[in-house]
Amino acid sequence: MSHSPRTRTVLSCTMLVVTLVAGATACGGTTDHPLSAAPYDAASQVVLGTASGRAKLDPDRPLEITAKQGAGGRITDVTATDAAGRYVAGKLSADGTRWHTTVPLAAGAHYTARVSTEKADGSPGRKVVTFDTGVPAKKRELKVTFGPDEGKYGVGQPIIAELSEPIEDKKARAAVERGLRVESQPAVEGAWHWLNDEVLHYRPKEYWPVNATITARSTLDGIKVGERLWGGESAPLKLTTGDRIVAVTDASSHYMTVYRNGEEINSIPVTTGKPGFSTRNGIKVVLGKEYFVRMRGTSIGIAAGTSESYDLPVYYATRVTWSGEYVHAAPWSLGSHGAANVSHGCTGMSTGNAAWFYETVRPGDLVKVINSYGEEMDPFGNGYGDWNLDWKEWQEGSAVHGTGAPRTPPAAQQARLRPGT
Missing domain, CATH: 2.60.40.3780 (Immunoglobulin-like)
Known part of the structure; x- marks a missing residue:
């Protein structure tokens, strides 16, 4: 920027x-100097x-x-x-x-x-x-916390800015946006998008470049944002990206194809959500990885003791939504991998394939589900679905480029619901 x-x-x-x-x-006449x-x-x-x-x-x-x-x-x-x-x-x-x-x-x-x-x-x-200039009396400070934690991420990782004070006025939002600087090497076009009064996401028009260095910082210190509200000091953030890893899961063919920098590196037979529990369509960003997770049907509203209930130890679990959608090992459904959808919404595969996937991806990498009967991935309510908005829609959420209207996430994001299978 x-x-x-x-x-x-x-x-x-x-x-x-x-x-x-x-x-x-x-x-009169001319004047010479x-x-x-x-x-x-x-x-x-x-x-x-x-x-x-x-x-x-x-x-x-x-x-x-x-x-x-x-x-x-x-x-x-x-x-x-x-x-x-x-x-x-x-x-x-x-x-x-x-x-x-x-x-x-x-x-x-x-x-x-x-x-x-x-x-x-x-x-x-x-x-x-x-x-x-002096310091006004009864001054309130606006502080910014950037996320995620410093480290290496996939090319789909958005930058998060959490504000210490709610900002509702569009002019104030524009002032905040202009004071939040995101720069990358190589350089790319990007914009902020307001999720609600206190949270913004930043992403480029396309994915981040491979092996990029990204810095986010606030220049709001001492700057007036609103009535008796002034910018305070905020710690900067530095991230790097790795290869461009995109995993495309076709729910109709029951296969996941994994690409690195545009080249196919693996094709994995999988099972996705069965009718009534269909896996969400759309682009999801890897949120994290858990070697072991205990998955229970009660966590997604299935009553214990019913035909759909379950309580299973799950290994090599790669999380893609807060509500509990994972890519994970599912040895109990091995006969359905590549043939049928029998899960409760997660993408299941053999233990060996799940271990390979677990070791290959990192937070910020991309998992795209196509041809499922499930709903579309929410852009913000259940993980990082930012890439499900096209560039024009994304800019509309900016107070500089669009209306900056808030998009309050549903309670699911706040609750961080327990996982299902």
Whole structure:
């Protein structure tokens, strides 16, 4: 993501007045200003909030620089930067009498403003001034926690940003998005998507590149986000990706085909969900791996003692939904692998194949189910189904590129339901 100026909303005015000193007006003919002439210091009188210039400015108010009326001069340019060298966006009036910031200043920050002016006869002037902003009373801090944990992931892993305060207003959401920077090497196009008032996901238009380095960080520290809400310090995140592993399970042919970087590396006979328990269609991101899981029918609403109930030790379990859909070893249904769908929603295979799959994939890799009678994978309610939205739909969930409307996940994601088979 680019380091563009932070977008903020203009409120009321804190005056930084540049008073232009009146000078002689040219009398007919042409006016020549040789390079050897001393420049006209039209910005010699500067007031920062108070006459002393030592008071800290209120970051709740925009910075304004004006030319003294009747002095016969104008402002030609103003450049304001913070201590890190980042530019503060501003706007100069057409007549050169007023310049003001179009984004709020950061709290507790140091700024430098370079003001260029011109007298009526064209004589130039320039002044460099510095000032500090204070910290508002009753300030609340917005902190950002990035996820997942640092490490190596598959190319489908989304970046998660959890906010310490709910953000509902679209303008505030846009300010947050612009302050959350995600960069990858190699570079790719990407965008944030709001799941609800406190959680955002970031993914690229396509999958992450193979063997990429991805960093996520917040530049919101000191930046005003909402009413008495300012960005706080947040720890950055660094991830890397491995090969592009995509496992495609065809529920109608009862086979899983595994691809590495576009090339087939294995074809595995499987069984998926039987009628009434059909496996979800769509793209799922591997959430984690568990060598051993105890799977019980009661965890998915099957009453104990009924014909569908079960209580089984399961090995080499690769999780793809929070509600308990796995790819795992199912030696009890070996005769149905490659021939029939007999599970309660998971993808079962032989112990040897499950061990191979378990060792081959990592969190962030992709499992795609096709030709099942099951429902479509929810984009956010039951794991990372982010890739089931096309790029246009994904951008619509951004406050910068779309409406930024919240998508509150159902309770299933919060409950992290126990697994089924």
